Amino acid sequence: MLFHNAQVMAPTGRLPKGWLLVDGTRIAAMGAGDPPEFSDHESIDAQGLTLLPGFVDIHVHGGGGAEAMDATPDALRTMARLYAQHGVTAFTATTWTDSDARITAALEVILEVQGRQPDGATLLGAYLEGPYLNPIRCGAQSTVHIRTAPRDEATAYLDMGVIRLVALAPEFEENGWLIEECVRRGITVSAAHTAATYDQMVAAVARGLTHATHSYNAMTGLHHREPGTLGAVMALPEIRAELIADNIHVHPASMRILYKAKGPDGLVLITDAMRGAGMPEGEYPIDERTVIVKDGAVRLPDGTLAGSILSLDRALHNLMQATGESLDVLWPTSSLNAARQIHVADRKSSLEVGKDADLVLVDADVNVRLTVAEGTVVHRAEI
Numbered sequence: 001m002l003f004h005n006a007q008v009m010a011p012t013g014r015l016p017k018g019w020l021l022v023d024g025t026r027i028a029a030m031g032a033g034d035p036p037e038f039s040d041h042e043s044i045d046a047q048g049l050t051l052l053p054g055f056v057d058i059h060v061h062g063g064g065g066a067e068a069m070d071a072t073p074d075a076l077r078t079m080a081r082l083y084a085q086h087g088v089t090a091f092t093a094t095t096w097t098d099s100d101a102r103i104t105a106a107l108e109v110i111l112e113v114q115g116r117q118p119d120g121a122t123l124l125g126a127y128l129e130g131p132y133l134n135p136i137r138c139g140a141q142s143t144v145h146i147r148t149a150p151r152d153e154a155t156a157y158l159d160m161g162v163i164r165l166v167a168l169a170p171e172f173e174e175n176g177w178l179i180e181e182c183v184r185r186g187i188t189v190s191a192a193h194t195a196a197t198y199d200q201m202v203a204a205v206a207r208g209l210t211h212a213t214h215s216y217n218a219m220t221g222l223h224h225r226e227p228g229t230l231g232a233v234m235a236l237p238e239i240r241a242e243l244i245a246d247n248i249h250v251h252p253a254s255m256r257i258l259y260k261a262k263g264p265d266g267l268v269l270i271t272d273a274m275r276g277a278g279m280p281e282g283e284y285p286i287d288e289r290t291v292i293v294k295d296g297a298v299r300l301p302d303g304t305l306a307g308s309i310l311s312l313d314r315a316l317h318n319l320m321q322a323t324g325e326s327l328d329v330l331w332p333t334s335s336l337n338a339a340r341q342i343h344v345a346d347r348k349s350s351l352e353v354g355k356d357a358d359l360v361l362v363d364a365d366v367n368v369r370l371t372v373a374e375g376t377v378v379h380r381a382e383i
Helices: 073-084 099-115 151-159 174-186 197-209 227-235 252-262 312-323 327-334 336-341
Strands: 004-010 013-023 027-032 042-045 051-052 055-060 090-097 115-119 122-129 163-168 188-192 242-244 267-270 282-286 289-294 295-297 360-362 369-374 375-380
Touching: 004 027, 004 327, 004 360, 013 051, 013 122, 051 327, 055 073, 055 122, 055 267, 055 312, 073 099, 073 115, 073 122, 073 188, 073 375, 090 099, 099 122, 099 151, 099 174, 122 369, 163 174, 174 188, 174 197, 188 197, 188 360, 197 227, 227 252, 227 312, 242 252, 242 312, 242 336, 242 369, 252 312, 267 312, 267 336, 312 327, 312 336, 327 336
Parallel strands: 004 042, 004 051, 055 090, 090 122, 122 163, 163 188, 242 267
Antiparallel strands: 004 013, 013 027, 051 360, 115 122, 282 289, 289 295, 360 369, 369 375
């Protein structure tokens, strides 16, 4: 597969008229100007559109009427197909707070299905969001099952070998051992649904925490005498910060403030999307409860936000609008930074020879025209 007449977003900068050759599942060659002659390939005229690394959504629960907690292969494949339509070439399926049995069932199916999907984004593993959270910052997480981390239970999850990121409340000493154990195993740890003080966050970073789950949301806010969780996220360079850039969870001005604090290498765009993403407005189940999708938001009946219906292409577009920055600057927030956090950047999320051919072709407004996951076209619109 040969892309030509493309604006290729290489790590060293945009190639204003570039080309890229895919051979099998990998990027075989790339360069500026007109391509050399290659045989036995499909030629794609990009018509001046921008070729980016495929988006990576590491925090996403569902979409298309399905969720990871459904614990079925069909649910995960439905999600993978929907995400590919929005430029996502890889994702980690995200669990939420529930019983041990339900979390285990979801992880077992993610383990079974993970890898290349024939018609969607690649499933890279699991993101364990909860159940080891703080009930006073629960958001839409079920307080019935929130708990501190029992060694037997949490170790069993880790032993499955499918978890790439664990989100927990670091202020509880009972969760401290889990931070250290995850770091020992090469699993990223995130502060999530937390009332941690600034000092407690500093201590968690010393233990190895390097990530923040949906920054601003479900965490202690910034105060000038107690910087809180958010202050630590902004101030500590060890932490990369997730952002739900749907203009609902976080005001555009607050996005801009977080961007000023973290820079293009410190932000990780996520969707936190749930079952109703890509679906009509209406009511949808979440564990034993119901959420309402209306006016672009997902809420519990009491008005609490409960995930989103955001797509990653729109998140990147919204971040560009909020910050005034270009794709040239912000593209890592939709791919490379996430890949770094789950330790796959050696093979994914930048356009370099030898890396996986995960590609998305977009216009100036980040509308997706073509998605390629590990060398396979998984979504095509008119170019």
